[in-house]
Structures are given as C-alpha cells and as structure tokens.
Amino acid sequence: MEVFGLTLADFFLYSLIVSGILTFFLILFNDVFAAFDLPDFLNPTLILSFLTVASGTGYVLVSLTSINVLPVFFISFAIAFILVSIINIFVLVPVSKAHESLTITEEDLKGRFGTVITSVPVDGYGEVLITSKSGSFSKPAISFDSVAIPSQTKVLIIDSKNGVLQVS
Numbered sequence: 001m002e003v004f005g006l007t008l009a010d011f012f013l014y015s016l017i018v019s020g021i022l023t024f025f026l027i028l029f030n031d032v033f034a035a036f037d038l039p040d041f042l043n044p045t046l047i048l049s050f051l052t053v054a055s056g057t058g059y060v061l062v063s064l065t066s067i068n069v070l071p072v073f074f075i076s077f078a079i080a081f082i083l084v085s086i087i088n089i090f091v092l093v094p095v096s097k098a099h100e101s102l103t104i105t106e107e108d109l110k111g112r113f114g115t116v117i118t119s120v121p122v123d124g125y126g127e128v129l130i131t132s133k134s135g136s137f138s139k140p141a142i143s144f145d146s147v148a149i150p151s152q153t154k155v156l157i158i159d160s161k162n163g164v165l166q167v168s
C-alpha cells in the first residue's frame with residue numbers, strides 16, 4: 001500500500017527522520033516554546049516523542065511483519081501513547097516539579113535561621129549565611145532591632161525586602 005505516493009515503510013521512515021530533526025530543533029529552541037502557556041497535552045516534547053515512537057514502531061512493524069496497514073497504525077499509535085504517557089508521568093512531571101522546588105523565595109526565608117558571616121552594624125549592611133537542602137547561600141542583611149550583630153552569631157530572619165534580610 002502507498003501513502004502520499006510512498007510505500008508504507010518509506011512513509012514511516014521519513015516521518016521518523018522528520019520527527020527526529022524537529023526534536024533536535026526543539027532542544028535548540030526550547031525557550032521559544034516555553035514562552036507560550038500551552039496545556040500539558042500540547043507540550044511539544046510530548047507531541048514529538050509521540051510522533052517519533054509511533055513512526056519508529058510503525059517502521060519496525062512494516063519491515064519485520066506482514067501485518068496489514070490499519071493494524072500497523074493502531075498498534076504503533078497505541079505503543080506510542082503508552083510510552084509517551086509513561087514518560088510524561090514518571091519523567092517530565094517530576095522533573096518540572098523538582099526544578100520549581102529548588103528555588104527559594106523571599107517569603108520562604110521568613111522564620112529561618114542563619115549565621116552572620118559579616119558583622120551587621122547598627123545602621124548598615126552585613127551578610128548572613130543560610131543553609132538549605134539544596135546548599136548554602138548568603139544574602140545581605142540589616143538589623144531588625146537596630147542593634148549591632150557580631151560575626152558568627154546565629155540569627156532569626158524576620159523579614160526580607162528587596163533582597164535584603166531583616167534579622168534579629
């Protein structure tokens with residue numbers, strides 16, 4: 001049987017090549033697609049993965065078996081749907097949530113403890129080291145009580161405004 005003037009094996013092979021090239025361009029220009037707020041099922045990674053798996057399994061089925069055309073399409077689309085669903089559930093969703101959970105907002109810092117690494121003068125700036133699960137980082141700090149705080153003192157973060165911690 002022919003599809004678009006090509007044998008079925010050639011059709012699946014060409015679609016595999018095209019979807020592979022599009023996947024390569026997606027890797028290069030992924031930030032362009034990130035600008036669009038698309039629903040999850042329109043994720044370009046999922047669509048291109050589906051096309052690649054479907055065309056690859058279709059090519060293998062046509063080349064190695066003597067199954068008719070319609071069952072080849074259904075089998076390859078079913079295998080692609082199952083594999084892409086597994087990839088989405090067990091890889092893409094956890095990775096996207098893990099990326100978001102590593103960031104710490106100014107709101108998250110309130111109530112945490114830190115260590116003064118550069119003493120905080122009464123009306124000036126010092127520096128506080130904060131340790132978290134993802135590592136340690138330092139932030140500029142001022143005294144909330146307008147009291148000088150010496151270096152190596154454990155402090156409580158009261159508030160954070162414009163990236164500057166208010167500590168006590």
